[in-house]
Amino acid sequence: MNPFPILDYIKPELFCDRNSETQELISAYKNGRNVTLTSIRRLGKTGLIKHLFFNIKKNKEDYRLLYIDILKTEKLQDFIQVFSRALLIEEKNNSNWLKKLSVLIAGIKAKVSIDNITGEPNFEIAYSKPEEAVQSLESIFEYLAKQKDKYLIAIDEFQQITTYPEKNTEAILRTNIQHQHKDNYIFSGSSKHILISMFNNYGRPFYQSSQMLNLERIDIDVYAEFIKKKFNDAGKQIEFSLVKEYISFLDVHTFYVQYFFNKLFTYSTKVVTKKHSTTVFKNILNENEFVYLNYRNILTSLQFRLLHAVAKENNIKSPNANSFLRKYNFSQSSVNKSLKTLIDKEMIYHEDGAYKVYDVFFSKWLERL
Ligand SMILES: Nc1ncnc2c1ncn2[C@@H]1O[C@H](COP(=O)(O)OP(=O)(O)OP(=O)(O)O)[C@@H](O)[C@H]1O
Ligand SMILES: [Mg+2]
Structure with a gap:
């Protein structure tokens, strides 16, 4: 096997260093802090998140892990689609899956089918009114809040939400995330100036709600x-x-x-x-x-x-x-x-x-x- 993967994270042995950054991320979720992870493109943000998740799983820590890449999303409905899909796949490993599934599906008003080949849930959502999308998003957060488990949720390419036509997305997300005390978030992305402005401008909903971590080059x-x-x-x-x-x-x-x-x-x-x-x-x-x-x-x-x-x-x-x-x-x-x-x-x-x-x-x- 080639020890230099270029497509995706494989395992810790093939991942170079990033020890202090991993420790920083661990300290953050263990102490209830959210993190905003930035760097130029292709330096290793996604790899670092996957490395962290790999270690959490390996240590059998009591966290449910969600990795959500929103690069291809264009509107709030797409965000709900990728978020709930990641959540449904994660919950498949959980007890009471079917019951949970029905709660989630009802909340996001989706039509669900199970993919014959992969066995993973496929679903369609189509909201006719903007309020429906907002309610659906709220129902996902309500669902998370009701679970006993703690969730660590990484939203990759987070700057994408600033391009949605729903201009209140930042505020809606912030309100919902703020009310979650047990779950933690990693917001990651390469548009440093957008993320810095989202999290450090007084008056923006996410103002100072998260610790900044800028990934530098490996030594x-x-x-x-x-x-x-x-x-x-x-x-x-x-x-x-x-x-x-x-x-x-x-x-x-x-x-x-x-x-x-x-x-x-x-x-x-x-x-x-x-x-x-x-x-x-x-x-x-x-x-x-x-x-x-x-x-x-x-x-x-x-x-x-x-x-x-x-x-x-x-x-x-x-x-x-x-x-x-x-x-x-x-x-x-x-x-x-x-x-x-x-x-x-x-x-x-x-x-x-x-x-x-x-x-x-x-x-x-x-x-x-
Ligand atoms: N510490 C590391 N050791 C070995 N390979 C790494 C390391 N970090 C990242 N890589 C590899 O480098 C490539 C780019 O990393 P990654 O996709 O994580 O960057 P990124 O910052 O998320 O990029 P983008 O901004 O384009 O999403 C990937 O193939 C990844 O597997
Ligand atoms: Mg990435």
Whole structure:
């Protein structure tokens, strides 16, 4: 088995570090605090939540765990659908399942069927009036409140609720969550500025209702040691310095590091060298080239040129500086407009005072253009 998973959390042995963050999350739910977990994309928020849940289950702690990803939801009804679905699946393991199911279903006014193949509940909801959605949501929280068990509920991509047409979603959720004293929440997402503003702006419903936890990059030495050990455990030799060089080259951005070493690991050689690493890296860029080229069609030429310039400069601190504008032949207003669009499209992000291209591989490809 490849020890560098890139799709999902598998098990603690394949998960590097995050000990202090895991401890922080444990301390939070054990002491009745909610946590808002933020980081740039693909750094490991979801992995961390799954790691925490894995450990809670392994220790057979008395918590019922719900993981809800609301990335694809567009309105309150969708939120209710994914929330109740996760709850129904979790409750299937519980005693009195059928009775609980009927209470929940009646509350959310759903039509339910059981999937023939997976055995999991499928259900449809369609509310004709906005009040029905609000009542349904309340019924889910009433249901949770009536259970003896404590629930730990992780809502991933939480910033999504700010895009719902129901502008009162934040307030409705906050009111319901506030009344739950036994259950705890982890709100997680990559739109840091939206989440910070939701939880730290006086006047927003969730104001100071949760502890902020910003996930940083994994310590490079710890990560390099972890990766080297995985190679060694499989009977493959690789230099610590080579591993570290590539982690640093990939900006210690978890997904890209995992992806690179996943591919490097597949070499059947016993001694992994710089030459193998260079080849793997070239292959990755080649594999994705058609996607990168397609960005040219999707973006305006100015946006593409700006991406190119940001990658070439390897993180740009002052995109409005005359030297930058002159070198790449940009006007200040066009840079600002394109930068905003690229940030909105999540192709560029801003961190520690510098702009970077989000996708590390794409950035490296652009650098070489
Ligand atoms: N500590 C870790 N050790 C090993 N692999 C990890 C670790 N953290 C995350 N990963 C892996 O890195 C990839 C990206 O992580 P994850 O999906 O958790 O990031 P994310 O911050 O939730 O991203 P997004 O913002 O896009 O949802 C996943 O394949 C995950 O399995
Ligand atoms: Mg995630």
